[in-house]
Amino acid sequence: MLMSDLYNHFLQERVLANHKLIVLRFCEQMARIAPEASLRMRGGTEKYYSVPVYKVKRDIVAISPTKAGITFSFTAGGKFEDPFEILTGSGKRSRTVRVSSIDEYPNIAMAHFIKQAVAFDLA
Secondary structure (H helix, E strand, O other): OOHHHHHHHHHHHHOOHHHHHHHHHHHHHHHHHOOOOEEEEEOOOOOOOOEEEEEOOOEEEEEEEOOOOEEEEEOOHHHOOOOOOOOEOOOOOOEEEEEOOHHHOOHHHHHHHHHHHHHHHHO
16 A cells, blocks of 8 residues: 555544544644654554554554544654643654644644754654
C-alpha cells in the first residue's frame, strides 16, 4: 500500500468521526510550518495498529487516536518551552498534547511546538 493509502485507512478506520478534523488541522499546520517534515506510518502489529508520525531526521511527533480525543506526542517535548502550560508527561523526552474537539484545537501552541520539534531535530 502507498503511504497515502495507509494514512487514509488509518483516518477512516482508527479515528472517530468527531476527531478527524483535529488530525486534518494538525496535518495542514505541519505542511505549512514544517514542509521539510515527511509523514509516515510507524509500528503496526497484530496487537497494536500503526500510527502516523512526522519525521525530519528522526520522528518528531506521533498522532494517536483515543476515544477521548487525539494525542500528539512530541518526541523532544521534554526540552520544549511551554508558555501555554498544556504539555503533559513527566519523562525525560516525550511530552503530549491531547485535543478532544476541533473547537479546543490550540493553533498558536501547536505552531510553537511544531517549530521547536523541527529545531531540536535539526540541532
